[in-house]
Amino acid sequence: MIFVILGTHELPFERLLTEVEKLKASGVIEEDIVVQNGHTPYESEHMTFRPFVSYEDMDRMFDDSDLIITHAGTGSVTTALKKGKRVIAVARLKEYGEHNDDHQLELVRVFEEQGYILSWDDTKELEDVIHQSEDFTPAPFKSGKAQLIGLLQNYIDDL
Template sequence: MIFVVLGTHELSFQRLLLAVERLQKEGIITEEIVVQLGHTSFESEKMKLIPFMSYSEMERYFEEASLVITHAGTGSIITGVKKGKKVIAVARRQAHQEHNDDHQVEIVDQFTETGYIIGIKEVEQLEEALEKVKDFEPAEYQSGRDHIVGLIRSFIEKS
């Protein structure tokens, strides 16, 4: 099962769903697709569409997914990466009225450079990303929390 996550941002991200559905119709995607829609209006006879989910539902779909295709929200990316999933992250773009700015491009770049995900900036790159993900082995997630806590502890002890 492929889990597509659009998050809860109030602006639509239909562009991604149109690309996923096209690839499904062309037989490039053959797995079942479950979509967490958020505020995006979309209808499909082929994909299971759920606007909002409880935390436990989201966790279950992340666990069951063989692949996560997500908007470039940090929470969605990190959840997939922490669970050791292959993640394709697609930036919502200001030019397409999908976000207020292009900060998701920066998020895609950062997570791609660290080897955690396959990141793309335009939905037209999705087919290529699906080919790349077949051989992709994501880097194991390393939290910076312990390092930050250590820095704070050191600062407090010195004060």
């Protein structure tokens, strides 16, 4: 199964769904596709939509998927990485009315440079990135949470 995650941001993100739909309809994607679509209205004969789901259902869908194609939200990307999943991240962009700013571009850049994810944008074909993902082994994810907590604790202790 391919799990497509759009998150819960109030602005729609149809650009990604249009590309995934095209690949499923043409037979490039053969797997079942489940989409957590949030506030993005979209109709398809090829994908199953779940606008808002419980934590338990999200966790199960992460576990059941072979590939995660997600907006570049920190929670979605890091959850997939912690579960050892292959991830294709797509930044929601201001120019398309998908977000209020382009902060997701930075997350995509950093995570891709570190070998955690693959990314898709308008300069690439999603089909090519999906084929690339078949042989992609993500770098083991190392959260910076403990380091950040240590820095904050040291700072507070020094006050």
